Amino acid sequence: MVPTPITVRVPAKVNLHLSVGDARPDGYHELVTVFQALSLTDDVTVLAADEPALEVQGEGADSVPTGPENLAWKAVRLLAERSGRDPENPGLRISINKGIPVAGGMAGGSADAAATLQAVNQLWRLELGRDELSEIAAQIGSDVPFSLQGGTALGTGRGESLVPVLARHTFHWVIALDKEGLSTPGVYGELDRLRAENGNGRIGEVEPLLEALASGDPRQLALLLGNDLQAAAVSLRPNLRRTLRAGVQAGALAGVVSGSGPTCAFLCTDGEEAVRVAAELSGAGVCRTVRVAHGPVPGAKVLTEEPANRPTPPQVHA
Numbered sequence: 446m447v448p449t450p451i452t453v454r455v456p457a458k459v460n461l462h463l464s465v466g467d468a469r470p471d472g473y474h475e476l477v478t479v480f481q482a483l484s485l486t487d488d489v490t491v492l493a494a495d496e497p498a499l500e501v502q503g504e505g506a507d508s509v510p511t512g513p514e515n516l517a518w519k520a521v522r523l524l525a526e527r528s529g530r531d532p533e534n535p536g537l538r539i540s541i542n543k544g545i546p547v548a549g550g551m552a553g554g555s556a557d558a559a560a561t562l563q564a565v566n567q568l569w570r571l572e573l574g575r576d577e578l579s580e581i582a583a584q585i586g587s588d589v590p591f592s593l594q595g596g597t598a599l600g601t602g603r604g605e606s607l608v609p610v611l612a613r614h615t616f617h618w619v620i621a622l623d624k625e626g627l628s629t630p631g632v633y634g635e636l637d638r639l640r641a642e643n644g645n646g647r648i649g650e651v652e653p654l655l656e657a658l659a660s661g662d663p664r665q666l667a668l669l670l671g672n673d674l675q676a677a678a679v680s681l682r683p684n685l686r687r688t689l690r691a692g693v694q695a696g697a698l699a700g701v702v703s704g705s706g707p708t709c710a711f712l713c714t715d716g717e718e719a720v721r722v723a724a725e726l727s728g729a730g731v732c733r734t735v736r737v738a739h740g741p742v743p744g745a746k747v748l749t750e751e752p753a754n755r756p757t758p759p760q761v762h763a
């Protein structure tokens with residue numbers, strides 16, 4: 446019997462706190478970060494097929510590679526090797542429906558890799574547990590374990606070592622997408638360059654932010670959002686300064702560049718206020734598109750409903 450296709454929904458992430466240490470000998474930077482999974486999602490469907498194929502639809506689909514460099518194929522190769530299948534001909538077709546901005550600092554490719562791990566684990570009945578999947582996820586990329594786990598988590602090492610964090614209540618966000626993406630290694634490289642030139646501007650300790658998350662008060666959390674990569678992203682994309690200012694002028698409590706950027710995330714007092722801020726920011730003409738989102742949401746999850754029933758995320762075109 447041909448197994449039924451498996452669809453997994455997987456969230457974007459924002460780093461509420463991203464403290465970047467020095468570059469390590471392996472080229473990675475030591476991080477202390479707090480991830481939150483947001484309600485912008487990709488759906489990844491995996492089904493058995495004679496010829497391997499990968500198709501991408503949705504937000505930014507044209508700029509996503511469909512060949513072996515797609516992180517979803519990397520996930521398949523690792524699971525095939527582990528289960529004694531041919532990594533070059535795994536007998537799978539993958540279909541990705543993107544709602545997460547591509548190259549936006551929201552872990553879009555990592556999300557698809559995490560979703561593929563979940564889907565193929567189920568399709569091939571591998572019965573790999575959470576820890577095993579997490580260990581494979583870390584071989585794909587630093588953000589992939591968090592895409593599997595979701596929620597709110599403290600990440601250390603290169604970001605792959607996770608512990609869940611208590612976050613009371615739901616937080617409401619406005620997400621401003623820029624015209625083009627930024628390269629993650631390029632932004633880390635720019636931070637190294639800026640630090641060599643100007644010394645070590647670093648955000649503070651993570652503990653006050655963890656307390657704000659536990660209190661559930663968005664006003665307290667807003668004061669503590671911070672990202673060491675922000676200066677580097679702004680240096681490479683100076684228009685982000687204007688976007689960050691415009692979000693706060695529109696009524697957000699605070700704004701921060703998401704991960705390596707160029708997406709900016711604005712924290713708002715509640716859901717209604719987020720919709721209002723999104724409309725105003727959209728009218729300011731500083732970014733390509735504005736979305737509203739909330740978090741935390743769960744990590745990669747097999748969908749029991751039909752993907753056709755997927756709710757359309759609220760979207761405001763700038």
Ligand SMILES: C[C@](O)(CO)[C@H](O)COP(=O)(O)OP(=O)(O)OC[C@H]1O[C@@H](n2ccc(N)nc2=O)[C@H](O)[C@@H]1O
Pocket residue numbers: 460463472473474475476478550552555585586587588589602603604629630633704705
């Ligand atoms: C910016 C963040 O999104 C914040 O969560 C992540 O640090 C990036 O995670 P990612 O996209 O999964 O990154 P990876 O695929 O693991 O690494 C891509 C490149 O980013 C840089 N990189 C990544 C993670 C890290 N802790 N230090 C780094 O310097 C390295 O140049 C690396 O070659």
Ligand SMILES: Nc1ncnc2c1ncn2[C@@H]1O[C@H](COP(=O)(O)OP(=O)(O)OP(=O)(O)O)[C@@H](O)[C@H]1O
Pocket residue numbers: 508509510514515516517541546547548549550551552553554555557558588626627629704705706
């Ligand atoms: N499934 C995928 N979806 C999107 N991009 C992918 C995928 N697989 C590989 N890529 C490549 O990865 C690059 C970065 O895309 P991605 O959307 O993961 O960036 P990002 O969100 O900035 O990543 P991160 O926040 O993890 O640093 C893209 O330009 C694309 O070439």
